Amino acid sequence: MYATRPEARPATVEVFVDGVAVMVPAGASAAAAVLLAGAAAIRETSISGAPRLPYCMMGVCFDCLAEVDGAPNVQACMVAVAPGMRISRQRGARHV
Amino acid sequence: MSAPESFQAIIVGGGLVGSAIAWGLAREGLRCVLLDEGDIAFRASRGNFGLVWAQSKGQGAPHYQRWTRYSANAWPELARELADAVGADVGLHQPGGVHLCLSDKEMADRADRMAQMAREAGNSLPFHYRMIEAPELRGMLPQLGPSVVGASFTPYDGHVDPLRLLHALHRAFTGAGGVYVPNAKVERSDAAPRDFRVMAAGRVFEAPRVVLAAGLGNAALAPEFGLSAPVRPQQGQVLVTERVAPIFTMPTTSVRQTMQGSLLLGDSVAEVGYDISQKPAVMAEIAKRAVLSFPFIARLNIVRAWSALRIMPKDGVAIYDQSERFPGAFTANCHSGVTLAGAHARLLAPMIAAGQLDGMLDPFSARRFDVRDAA
Ligand SMILES: Cc1cc2nc3c(=O)[nH]c(=O)nc-3n(C[C@H](O)[C@H](O)[C@H](O)COP(=O)(O)OP(=O)(O)OC[C@H]3O[C@@H](n4cnc5c(N)ncnc54)[C@H](O)[C@@H]3O)c2cc1C
Ligand code: FES
Numbered sequence: 171m172y173a174t175r176p177e178a179r180p181a182t183v184e185v186f187v188d189g190v191a192v193m194v195p196a197g198a199s200a201a202a203a204v205l206l207a208g209a210a211a212i213r214e215t216s217i218s219g220a221p222r223l224p225y226c227m228m229g230v231c232f233d234c235l236a237e238v239d240g241a242p243n244v245q246a247c248m249v250a251v252a253p254g255m256r257i258s259r260q261r262g263a264r265h266v
Numbered sequence: 267m268s269a270p271e272s273f274q275a276i277i278v279g280g281g282l283v284g285s286a287i288a289w290g291l292a293r294e295g296l297r298c299v300l301l302d303e304g305d306i307a308f309r310a311s312r313g314n315f316g317l318v319w320a321q322s323k324g325q326g327a328p329h330y331q332r333w334t335r336y337s338a339n340a341w342p343e344l345a346r347e348l349a350d351a352v353g354a355d356v357g358l359h360q361p362g363g364v365h366l367c368l369s370d371k372e373m374a375d376r377a378d379r380m381a382q383m384a385r386e387a388g389n390s391l392p393f394h395y396r397m398i399e400a401p402e403l404r405g406m407l408p409q410l411g412p413s414v415v416g417a418s419f420t421p422y423d424g425h426v427d428p429l430r431l432l433h434a435l436h437r438a439f440t441g442a443g444g445v446y447v448p449n450a451k452v453e454r455s456d457a458a459p460r461d462f463r464v465m466a467a468g469r470v471f472e473a474p475r476v477v478l479a480a481g482l483g484n485a486a487l488a489p490e491f492g493l494s495a496p497v498r499p500q501q502g503q504v505l506v507t508e509r510v511a512p513i514f515t516m517p518t519t520s521v522r523q524t525m526q527g528s529l530l531l532g533d534s535v536a537e538v539g540y541d542i543s544q545k546p547a548v549m550a551e552i553a554k555r556a557v558l559s560f561p562f563i564a565r566l567n568i569v570r571a572w573s574a575l576r577i578m579p580k581d582g583v584a585i586y587d588q589s590e591r592f593p594g595a596f597t598a599n600c601h602s603g604v605t606l607a608g609a610h611a612r613l614l615a616p617m618i619a620a621g622q623l624d625g626m627l628d629p630f631s632a633r634r635f636d637v638r639d640a641a
Contacts, residue, residue: 216509216511217527243509243567263511
């Protein structure tokens with residue numbers, strides 16, 4: 171259930187946060203990539219459209235919801251980065 | 267103990283039943299105190315499904331069917347008065363609702379049940395329903411899966427946000443001068459006709475009226491006031507999905523979309539006593555039925571789940587009583603406190619304020635159980 175905190179490692183994996191390339195260490199979460207990229211927001215809430223960034227980094231607050239490789243409403247703090255991963259803004263509620 | 271604090275009515279229990287009555291009494295101008303146990307109590311009002319539902323209530327008990335219909339009719343007024351009193355939007359949406367049937371047998375059983383309800387309704391408040399076959403139903407709910415055979419529909423049903431409702435009732439009550447005392451489990455009391463004393467939270471409260479609306483707690487409290495409230499816990503579990511854009515035009519008995527966009531999946535029933543642990547087998551069954559009903563649900567994330575205890579009277583019908591031994595003491599118990607909030611706030615509370623339950627509530631007295639046991 172818990173992943174051990176990685177030692178400081180070089181940023182070797184390239185991912186895209188809202189289309190902008192950013193290098194992050196292997197094993198980092200997609201939410202960490204969002205923070206490293208300095209994005210202004212990674213989701214807009216489904217009711218009021220308020221901008222949000224990752225907050226708890228441990229799967230409880232849901233403020234890191236993002237579109238990851240096209241899948242909507244993914245908790246970015248709960249997935250590890252992969253080379254070429256596209257992490258984009260979740261705009262409002264998911265459409266089904 | 268401190269000096270007694272005097273009120274015109276004491277309400278025991280701050281769940282949906284006690285709060286709706288308390289708001290109704292405060293609106294009638296009574297000075298009230300609402301005593302509520304703490305977070306350790308079993309509290310259905312914080313764990314329910316949020317349906318305002320008339321179509322399956324009162325089979326074999328026409329008085330209960332009628333009372334539920336009165337409540338469904340009173341609901342728009344309740345929503346409006348809460349909006350006026352405290353600016354609350356409790357999210358009432360009452361477009362009618364459906365009970366989905368997943369086999370020919372379920373459809374046939376449902377049709378029998380609806381026909382019986384219509385027969386028992388009589389002419390004063392006819393029960394209008396339709397059994398709708400799948401092709402037509404798909405026009406109303408395009409996301410239906412191929413396993414759905416059809417549904418029963420009545421135009422009375424709907425849903426609300428039950429937590430917003432509870433919050434709005436509390437705010438309206440205190441806004442009208444009512445006093446809410448949390449962490450106040452009633453441990454001791456003295457009863458005399460129209461003269462009650464209740465000890466809770468190290469304080470003493472006195473009033474000529476007391477309303478017992480303590481949910482499962484009523485079973486132990488009622489005898490102190492010459493009343494009885496034979497209720498038992500009945501467990502229900504609920505699953506919650508991630509929020510999605512508005513998708514359904516109406517609620518169903520087992521799947522509904524909240525005003526914030528989450529889907530609630532539920533409708534389980536288990537006789538397990540005072541147990542609120544969640545059972546994977548039950549959760550799997552809820553999920554399976556939801557996916558058979560609406561296959562797209564399989565793609566959604568489940569983000570929360572819980573279990574809570576319904577307050578189930580012995581025969582499933584609500585209990586309302588005034589004590590014969592200690593007039594002024596009332597009980598109110600039901601397993602549909604969301605649905606019945608309209609009746610509790612707008613019909614029952616004025617009767618309690620006037621000191622007399624209307625004759626239409628006679629069949630709800632717990633004395634019905636004595637008769638049955640003696641027979
Ligand atoms: C899973 C589930 C789904 C449901 N779905 C629906 C639905 O869709 N529609 C519907 O209409 N109903 C539904 N219900 C039923 C509904 O939730 C209940 O009927 C309603 O909440 C009962 O309210 P209550 O105030 O009687 O009880 P509670 O909410 O249990 O409140 C009782 C209160 O009394 C207090 N108390 C207890 N003992 C004492 C004491 N000695 N002194 C002081 N205070 C005391 C407790 O603290 C508590 O706050 C559902 C219930 C469950 C469990
Ligand atoms: S940051 Fe809180 S759930 Fe991901």
